[in-house]
Amino acid sequence: MYQSRKILLLGSGELGKEVIIEAQRLGVETIAVDRYEHAPAMQVADRSYVVDMLDPQQIRKIVETEKPDLIVPEIEAIATSELIKLENEGYHVIPTARATMLTMDREGIRRLAAETLNLPTAKYAFADTYKEFVQGVQKIGFPCVIKPLMSSSGKGQSICRSVIELETCWEIAQNNGRVQNGRVIIEEFIQFDSEITLLTVRAINGTMYCAPIGHIQKDGDYIESWQPHEMTEQQIQEAKKIAKTITDELGGYGIFGVELFLSGDHVYFSEVSPRPHDTGLVTLITQNLSEFSLHVRAILGYAIPEIIQNTSGASRPLKVEEELDNYKIGGLEEALTVPNTEVRVFGKPVTTVGRRVAVVLAASDSTSKARENAKHALDKLNIQK
Numbered sequence: 001m002y003q004s005r006k007i008l009l010l011g012s013g014e015l016g017k018e019v020i021i022e023a024q025r026l027g028v029e030t031i032a033v034d035r036y037e038h039a040p041a042m043q044v045a046d047r048s049y050v051v052d053m054l055d056p057q058q059i060r061k062i063v064e065t066e067k068p069d070l071i072v073p074e075i076e077a078i079a080t081s082e083l084i085k086l087e088n089e090g091y092h093v094i095p096t097a098r099a100t101m102l103t104m105d106r107e108g109i110r111r112l113a114a115e116t117l118n119l120p121t122a123k124y125a126f127a128d129t130y131k132e133f134v135q136g137v138q139k140i141g142f143p144c145v146i147k148p149l150m151s152s153s154g155k156g157q158s159i160c161r162s163v164i165e166l167e168t169c170w171e172i173a174q175n176n177g178r179v180q181n182g183r184v185i186i187e188e189f190i191q192f193d194s195e196i197t198l199l200t201v202r203a204i205n206g207t208m209y210c211a212p213i214g215h216i217q218k219d220g221d222y223i224e225s226w227q228p229h230e231m232t233e234q235q236i237q238e239a240k241k242i243a244k245t246i247t248d249e250l251g252g253y254g255i256f257g258v259e260l261f262l263s264g265d266h267v268y269f270s271e272v273s274p275r276p277h278d279t280g281l282v283t284l285i286t287q288n289l290s291e292f293s294l295h296v297r298a299i300l301g302y303a304i305p306e307i308i309q310n311t312s313g314a315s316r317p318l319k320v321e322e323e324l325d326n327y328k329i330g331g332l333e334e335a336l337t338v339p340n341t342e343v344r345v346f347g348k349p350v351t352t353v354g355r356r357v358a359v360v361l362a363a364s365d366s367t368s369k370a371r372e373n374a375k376h377a378l379d380k381l382n383i384q385k
Helices: 014-025 056-066 080-088 097-104 106-116 130-140 163-176 233-250 278-286 291-299 367-379
Strands: 006-010 029-034 047-050 070-073 124-127 144-148 158-160 184-188 194-203 206-209 213-218 221-227 254-263 266-273 312-320 328-330 341-345 355-364 382-384
Touching: 006 014, 006 056, 014 029, 014 278, 014 291, 029 056, 056 080, 070 080, 080 097, 097 106, 097 233, 097 266, 106 124, 106 184, 106 233, 106 266, 124 130, 130 163, 130 184, 144 163, 158 163, 163 184, 194 233, 194 278, 194 291, 206 233, 213 278, 221 278, 221 367, 233 254, 233 266, 254 278, 254 291, 278 291, 278 312, 278 341, 278 355, 312 367, 341 367, 355 367
Parallel strands: 006 029, 006 070, 029 047
Antiparallel strands: 124 184, 144 158, 144 184, 194 206, 194 213, 194 254, 213 221, 221 312, 254 266, 312 355, 328 382, 341 355
16 A cells, blocks of 8 residues: 655645645645635545634644644644644644744744844834733834734734724724734834745755745735746845745745835845745746645655746735625636636635635736736626625
């Protein structure tokens, strides 16, 4: 009988689905775990479990039952303290349990970047109470960005522009993050020219980088990404330096989504995810090895060959603006007539406000044309009740 390695994926969204597919192509046994049934990655995994991802005992029970070779977190909201214990007992957490813990909330990674590694970042303050929040905003100044410490895809994020918006921004952060009534970060609003993701791969044969990915966010969640994003050589070198510094500190193998702000010749560190990044979905159509393929190869201990960008490309997610228990995606036939365009449907069982349910991928000989085609195809899609 063929003896395969086993991956336990903690978090089973659309990014995890692509990780599972790539792992299976290399003969890996896959188990998907999430807080709800029929999550995208569960649809393609060998087995799946539904648990409270923040319950350490439920996570431990699955790990001890399955005894995976690799534990692969795909989301932030996981019982990271238990992952540290499991790692100390000999289980292999990707990239490391410490990296997962540090990047789970924004305070740990921001303090590491700014105070330990001296990387350039926006000014920031933290608050547990509304009084501390008001004091923090006064310290940072208007406008400022308000975020819950633990969230993803922009949930709970807002921009506070004046005193009259203080209470509203506080309530958004308290009610819409992964943890209710939690600690928040107040960030300086940097007047940046653009923001990018520099996908950084740590593998057995060193550190490599994908071409920079430009993206546009709304309310903290991406609405468009493209590759490559035009940068000066000075900016590219500074971005790589920042990315290598933070990923070397976090350690382990795998892909890291390093988010950066570009402002003139300056590059500022924003955030890092020790896993595939949503803006990196564009690599499914642009590169010889997508971010998911790179991640799986690296965590399995395989060397990464040269990363080649075959074409320019763009991505646009399809989002739903209401909660629906039953829905269909219409317009697929029309969207797929756009040249060099693909649509990936995630298969999420239900929707919430702002939830991504599919993504359009477009390739072209120029980034501008790819972006145009992606928008054209997205405009043909619709949500049917």
